[in-house]
Amino acid sequence: MWSIAVLMLGLPVAVEVHPERAFGYWVGDRVVVEAHVRVPRGHRLDPSSLHEGTLPEWLELRSVRQAYRGGVYRIRWTYQVFLSPPDVMPVQIPGRALRLQGPAGAYEVGVPPVTVYFSPLAGPAAEPTWDFTPPRPSRRAVYGHGSLLAGLIGGWTALWAWRRWRRPCLFRAVVRRIQEAQAPTEALARLWEALEAKAGAALFPHDLDRLLQRWPPAVRLRADLAWLFELREATLYRPDPDPEDESGVLERIRRLAHDLDRLERRSWNSHDRTG
Numbered sequence: 001m002w003s004i005a006v007l008m009l010g011l012p013v014a015v016e017v018h019p020e021r022a023f024g025y026w027v028g029d030r031v032v033v034e035a036h037v038r039v040p041r042g043h044r045l046d047p048s049s050l051h052e053g054t055l056p057e058w059l060e061l062r063s064v065r066q067a068y069r070g071g072v073y074r075i076r077w078t079y080q081v082f083l084s085p086p087d088v089m090p091v092q093i094p095g096r097a098l099r100l101q102g103p104a105g106a107y108e109v110g111v112p113p114v115t116v117y118f119s120p121l122a123g124p125a126a127e128p129t130w131d132f133t134p135p136r137p138s139r140r141a142v143y144g145h146g147s148l149l150a151g152l153i154g155g156w157t158a159l160w161a162w163r164r165w166r167r168p169c170l171f172r173a174v175v176r177r178i179q180e181a182q183a184p185t186e187a188l189a190r191l192w193e194a195l196e197a198k199a200g201a202a203l204f205p206h207d208l209d210r211l212l213q214r215w216p217p218a219v220r221l222r223a224d225l226a227w228l229f230e231l232r233e234a235t236l237y238r239p240d241p242d243p244e245d246e247s248g249v250l251e252r253i254r255r256l257a258h259d260l261d262r263l264e265r266r267s268w269n270s271h272d273r274t275g
Contacts (some may be wrong), residue, residue: 005053012036013034013037013038013039013040013043013100014036014038015035015037015038015109015111015112016035016036016037016038017033017034017035017037017111017112017114018033018034018036018115019031019032019033019034019093019114019273020032020033021035022114022115022116022117023116023117024117024119025081025091025116025117025118026083026118026119026121027079027082027083027084027118027121028080028082029080029081029118030062030078030079030080030081031078031079031081031093031114032076032077032078032079032082033076033077033079033093033114033115034074034075034076034077035073035074035075035077035111036072036073036074036075037072037073037075037098037100037109037111038071038072038073039071039072039073039100039102040071040102041071042102042103043100043101043102043103043261044100044101044102045066045068045073045098045099045100045101046099046100046101046106047066048099048109049097049098049099050064050066050075050077050096050098051064052096052097053096053097054092054094055094056094058081058082058083059079059080059081059082059083059093059094060079060080060082060144061077061078061147062078062079063077063078063081064076064077064078075098077096079093081097081118083118084120084121085118085119085120086120087120088117088118088119088120089117089118090115090116090117090118091115091116091117091118092113092114092115093113093114093115093116094113095110095112095113095114096110096111097109097110097111098110122264123248132191134173154252170194170197170198170264171194171198171257171261171264172261172264172265174186174190174191174193174194174257174260174261175254175257175258177190178190178191178253178257179254179256181224181250183246184231184246184249184250184253185235185251187253187254187257188231188232188235188253191253191256191257191260192248194257194260195211198211198214198215198264199211199214199215200214202213203228205229205231205232205233205236205237206229206233208222208225208226208229210218211225212225217263217264217266217267218260218263220263221256221259221260221263224252224256224259225256227252228253228256231249234267
């Protein structure tokens with residue numbers, strides 16, 4: 001805070017200057033300067049003098065506000081500083097001359113200048129030092145990658161062994177069950193269940209092409225499968241199916257089951273050789 005007292009026409013006039021702060025300013029910041037001017041009774045401030053004065057190029061007056069109460073004028077100037085110093089340096093906000101009017105006439109009171117400190121845009125920094133020594137590899141990462149690789153190799157080996165030694169058994173199990181069947185309808189039902197498992201979906205008497213699409217090797221037995229599908233249709237949908245020798249029908253179903261079992265194993269072995 002800066003203060004000054006003058007004696008004009010035998011009447012004391014006190015001026016106090018209060019900068020908002022003295023440090024911590026950067027280019028483009030606003031500096032607020034507040035002055036308290038205490039005047040005797042009957043003295044008035046000339047408002048036009050609040051804006052008068054010459055400012056440097058890097059300083060701009062943004063606003064002026066005033067208030068009067070109890071014989072004290074409170075005046076607030078807001079400046080904006082467009083100055084970027086190379087280092088921290090003091091910057092002086094110019095003072096002002098205020099005109100007042102008293103019973104004996106007009107007189108002036110000086111508002112002293114204010115000094116604040118501005119900082120550069122970027123502070124001084126030490127030159128960076130570069131260390132080109134490559135970092136040591138993380139042992140945890142090496143062990144983790146090794147464990148992952150070992151796990152992948154082990155999993156692939158197990159999958160290969162499973163595919164190599166796993167053999168289809170759909171029709172092999174059906175052959176045993178059909179040998180125990182006493183009627184063609186029982187044998188047909190068991191073989192049909194195996195065909196649906198092979199196709200991975202429910203089959204109807206008109207789905208022969210669907211089965212062949214799901215299991216292409218069965219094309220070799222297309223004629224026998226067509227007979228089986230017709231038999232399935234006759235069993236399900238015809239009230240009086242065509243009379244046939246039950247023993248002959250049962251034996252043909254058994255032969256077809258054997259053929260499907262051999263075809264399944266043969267196609268798997270061929271897949272292993274080509275895979």
